[in-house]
Amino acid sequence: MSNEFTLFTLAVKNLKRKPLRTGVLIIAIGLLVSALVFALSFTRRIDSSIKITSDRLGADLLIVPTGSRGAAEDVLLENKVKSFYMDKNILERVKQIKGIDAVTYQTYLVTMSGLCCDVPETMIIAFNQDTDFVIKPWLSKKLNRKLQKSEAIVGSESALNIGLGLTDVDSVLFGNVFKMVGVLDKTGTGFDTAVFIDENNIDDIIQKGKSVIKPDQISVILAKVKKGLDPYKVAGDIEDSIVEVDAVARKDIGKNIINTLRDINQIFFITVIVAAILSVFLTWTVFSAVANERAREIGIMRAIGAKESHVVTLFFLEVIVISSIGSIFGIAGGTTLYVLLAKSFTIMKNISTGLSGLERVSIALIGLFVGIGICIAGALMPIRRLKKMEPLLAIKEE
């Protein structure tokens, strides 16, 4: 025995006297916290990814061909490889809409290994470097100059980058040779898997006939709204004026995905709530049994000087030890489950943003507090009953 003999020592010794029962309670709390941590990690990662993408887009509005909103979100949020086009003259019509401050555009091309290109299937994004306000901040950090014709820069997780493992090499894209001049920093968006070229290359690509794109076609228009104006109102005005496009306000990007995920989230959280109720019930049952078994001991402790607060503290220490151990196992289990199963979910597979350290810590803390809170809730009634008993009656309870 150590020299320190405290209530905590007593609490730990109490827990050791019924190791199976203690173990069952730890496992129950661990499973609950596992489910919670997994569900939170899953939903938080998707939410974060969508938020990061919309924040980093740098535009207030995303304007796409009518019916292509989902495809555009697939590209931006899920790193999917898709192409869709509209006439470039729509750009001028968008500029005329009241409240538009700046516009730029991008053209999406899809490589097909062996058919047009010597790289795996990849999203190629052609953009106008003079009007761009989306790619430029990332580009200037890495290249500090404009991309020249027949030059390309690749996203941090691009298949091309991963495939080659190096840059400064030549690749054939749509029958044209491109020199890979760098790798962008991670953006946490769909851009991470794309390859970027200047729009001046589009004519050459069309000439080679290796892409489905036609002259004067673009995929998306990105617009900034004048300060103080409501992006939703401007988006509505665009859709009213130009029937060929859908306009999406930045905050609505990913809304479709969030709506689709709502059912999954509900299933997750109903499961967690049911598990929480079961855990409260189990804790209540276990601590009711403990209270009955130890009534006499508690009576003796009260008789030799223990205050009500000592009794409460002793039981709370036991509850906190059990729930902390259970929660820590649960956090580890839930995180492992999330890492192992994340790739089983299509949406997670395609999302490039992982959870930040702060998010991971927050989820772990939520797991810990919920685990401890549920245990305390379950144990509260038996502890209250025990602490209120007169010592002699508690002694005679057995």
Next chain:
Amino acid sequence: MSQIALINLVKTFSVGSEKITAVKDVSLNVEKGDFLSIIGHSGSGKTTLISMIGGIIGPTSGTIMFNGTNIYSLDSDSLSGYRSNKIGFMFQFASLLPILTAKENLLLPLIFTSGKPSGPSNEQKAVELLKMVGLGDKINTYPSQLSGGQQRRVAIARAFMNDPEVILADEPTGDLDEETEADMMQFFKTMNEEKGITFIMVTHNTDLARQTKRQLKMTLGSIKEL
């Protein structure tokens, strides 16, 4: 002023619809350094009486004064403080915590006294007390490894850990052989005489009672001095 004054003490228990009066209108003064024995048949109210004096069950009516303070006018924490600081309890049943060693059982009341961990001096005191009751070789032994008599002696030693002013002993030598019983009685007398600790001892053993300074008898809840 008496150290302990019992004034018209009554304790009634409800058993179903029936009311049983365990202690009937008991009045008694106990001076500091007294050594009282209370004898009486089973069910005569002896245990209930010393339980009330020890602050572990409240009276139905009447007052218990300790050094001029009505102990049942104290709030719950102060009453626990009274039990912890003034009283040493010896129960008539095995009262050790089975998960603690003999020494840890002795240290237990100190957790409630100060809330501080046991220091070396407290451990030394526990060891000394165990030696005084003849269990110097059982310091780190668990109750399940001790005989009934040895467990009883550990409980006796524990009652002295907080340097109490009063020892309330309910059949303290019940499980002991004659020789050990005599040793324990001698130990009590020494503590009473040398440290001035007041003893109120419930016993069936009239020989033991005769060795105390005052003898009282309880019959059907009433008490009289012999």
